[in-house]
Amino acid sequence: MIGAGVQDVFDTTTAWFDSLPGPGRLVLAATGQVAGEQHLADVASGGVWFTLERDPLWAMREAIGLCGTPGVLGAALAHRREDHTLDAHTVALALTVSADLTRRRRDHAVTDKAAVCSPVRPSLVLTGCSAVPHLITVHTGSQLRDRVMWEVIDDATAEQVHGEPLPPAAARARLNTHLRELLDLRARTRAGYLPDSPLGGMIAAVCADGPLTITAVYREAATLLPLLDDTFDGAR
Known part of the structure; x- marks a missing residue:
């Protein structure tokens, strides 16, 4: 259970990438032709892998697969807006939460797999996986706000990190x-x-x-x- 939780507060008043746990790479899986990804790619010292797929389940499968790769800190599932651009703030928050989950689980030897997070609830998940809603707190500079960050996790790993079956x-x-x-x-x-x-x-x-x-x-x-x-x- 100790490996399942996230930190108490995520501070969005500082650059999100400054809080990432050491060198490594992040995965951003997005559907369709998404514009504006270079903004996110430039800020992470280790870089970001982009997986652009038309099918959300393919993007999810790719992100989960890459999260078993050494050196990957975490992954986010991006959902394009009507203008086909990313909401960089929420995607960055998803990457930060996924990296935090990954670090905590690795520190406690729960699992080496990196976490896959999504700012919104996925409409579909892969067979054998579940969407888990983490309760997180975000510091916006003037106040604390609580919100949900979804994690897509395979059921066997979920049992490991939660200490019991879901x-x-x-x-x-x-x-x-x-x-x-x-x-x-x-x-x-x-x-x-x-x-x-x-x-x-x-x-x-x-x-x-x-x-x-x-x-x-x-x-x-x-x-x-x-x-x-x-x-x-x-x-x-």
């Missing part, structure tokens, strides 16, 4: 409907004002040693899901 797909789908509430609970935990309720009490216990993470949520899914449903479903 919850069943149906349970994870239900948890995904509560991501907004989980982000709010993460922020409330940081600020020290969780609700005085069974859900608040459970979150306080889960977060006794740190921020609310998706690993902790998955570990307590059987108990946490009914509390989330009871607390929030009626308010929608």
Whole structure:
């Protein structure tokens, strides 16, 4: 489980590439002919490999394959905008999160595979893989903002980094409907004002040693899901 978490806060007020864990290369897998990639390629000291594919699953497969290559720090799946350019900020954040996950897992000898992240939830994933929503905090200079960063990970590696099998797909789908509430609970935990309720009490216990993470949520899914449903479903 220790290898699954991300750092507490990602600081976007500094150049993202300054925080990368040592020399190495990053993978940017994008669909279609994406303009503006040179901006990202120039900033990483080790460079960025670009994989341009028309099929998102091919791009995903290529990124995952390259993440087994020595020297690769991480990968991001890019989604082009209507003008066919990259949203450089979110792609850079995805690369930073993937590199952070990779470093932590390698430091704790959990896995040598580099992580593959996406700023948005992939519409499709490869057979034998899952999309895991990491809860992260971003420092924008004036405030802290919590958001989700998705990781595409094969199920065997996911079991390694989370310390146990992922919850069943149906349970994870239900948890995904509560991501907004989980982000709010993460922020409330940081600020020290969780609700005085069974859900608040459970979150306080889960977060006794740190921020609310998706690993902790998955570990307590059987108990946490009914509390989330009871607390929030009626308010929608």
